Amino acid sequence: MSSAPRRATRGLLPLLLVGNAAMYALYVGVPGVLLALHIEAIDPAGKVANFGLVSGVSAVFATVFNPVAGALSDRSGRRNPWILAGGLLAVPVMLLLGSVDTVLLVAIAWCLGQAVMNVYQAALTSVVPDRVPLTARGRASAAVGLGLPVGTTAGALLGAAFADDYRTGYLVFGVIVAAAAALFSGLAREERLPARAPMPVRAQIAAFGSALRAHDFRWAFIGRALLILGYFSSPVSSSTSSRTTPSCRPGWRRRRRWRS
Numbered sequence: 001m002s003s004a005p006r007r008a009t010r011g012l013l014p015l016l017l018v019g020n021a022a023m024y025a026l027y028v029g030v031p032g033v034l035l036a037l038h039i040e041a042i043d044p045a046g047k048v049a050n051f052g053l054v055s056g057v058s059a060v061f062a063t064v065f066n067p068v069a070g071a072l073s074d075r076s077g078r079r080n081p082w083i084l085a086g087g088l089l090a091v092p093v094m095l096l097l098g099s100v101d102t103v104l105l106v107a108i109a110w111c112l113g114q115a116v117m118n119v120y121q122a123a124l125t126s127v128v129p130d131r132v133p134l135t136a137r138g139r140a141s142a143a144v145g146l147g148l149p150v151g152t153t154a155g156a157l158l159g160a161a162f163a164d165d166y167r168t169g170y171l172v173f174g175v176i177v178a179a180a181a182a183l184f185s186g187l188a189r190e191e192r193l194p195a196r197a198p199m200p201v202r203a204q205i206a207a208f209g210s211a212l213r214a215h216d217f218r219w220a221f222i223g224r225a226l227l228i229l230g231y232f233s234s235p236v237s238s239s240t241s242s243r244t245t246p247s248c249r250p251g252w253r254r255r256r257r258w259r260s
Contacts, residue, residue: 012131013143015184019083019124020147022180025155026090026117026173030097031055033159034166034173035110041166042103054107062114069115070122079123079130080185086120087181094174098167120181131190148227 039054040047073082093116097109125144132140155173162169212218 012127012188013140015188016124016127016140017143017147017150019180019184020144021151021154022087022177023117023121023124024148024151025158026177028152028155029159029173030094030113030155030170031058031110033156034162034169035106037163037166038098038106039103042101042106046103050103054103054110057107058110058114061111062118065115066118066122069119070126072119073123073126078190079127080188080190082119082123084181084185086116086118086123087178087184089116090120090177090181091171091174094170098170117177120177124184127188131188 035054036047036051039051043050069082069086073079076082090113093109093113097106097113100106100109128137128140128144158172159169162172212221
């Protein structure tokens with residue numbers, strides 16, 4: 001948003017680690033584990049098709065909403081209020097998601113979940129260029145990157161722990177994100193930056209294409225994209241494929257699933 005700051009907020013790097021780990025935990029635990037169980041409970045016969053439909057629609061929604069949320073925080077000149085709002089709203093949205101009992105309502109509720117989480121994510125992602133000086137951005141990027149394996153591992157384990165009570169699991173993930181948002185916004189002080197007008201889409205595409213022409217950036221982008229694709233493809237494909245085999249008796253299917 002502005003020129004690089006001369007000094008990062010004290011304690012910012014651990015807060016970035018916690019904030020990103022909480023976000024990735026929800027992103028893996030909810031759609032990768034709990035959502036599949038929820039849809040299976042609603043419609044066992046059509047679980048695979050319904051899960052694919054809900055996942056696809058919500059992914060498109062998230063892709064569109066993320067830059068919108070980022071533009072809103074740019075125009076306000078603040079990040080902390082958006083991080084806090086997105087994190088706190090995760091709790092009622094996760095409660096709503098656990099209360100619905102049709103595939104359509106699950107899709108709508110999870111799209112709302114994607115909306116609030118992308119408000120949180122877009123603002124949190126912008127903290128590094130806003131508050132970290134150029135000389136410390138390598139360490140900041142390492143803290144953000146470490147949140148990915150920590151969060152995905154914790155999310156998968158928590159999701160499995162709440163396999164028999166996915167409604168409570170939703171709430172637990174919402175509370176984790178809300179706590180991380182409150183911790184970050186309470187401890188990571190920020191100064192209001194000058195508001196920036198949103199860049200036209202064509203200019204954004206041109207800027208991204210220009211950056212990709214740089215050798216180091218291009219390979220860093222490709223590597224990061226493949227890494228995240230691998231992290232998020234594995235739990236989702238595993239949770240879907242483990243549901244295609246019919247079971248012999250109630251209860252056996254859920255226990256067998258987590259052994260596969």
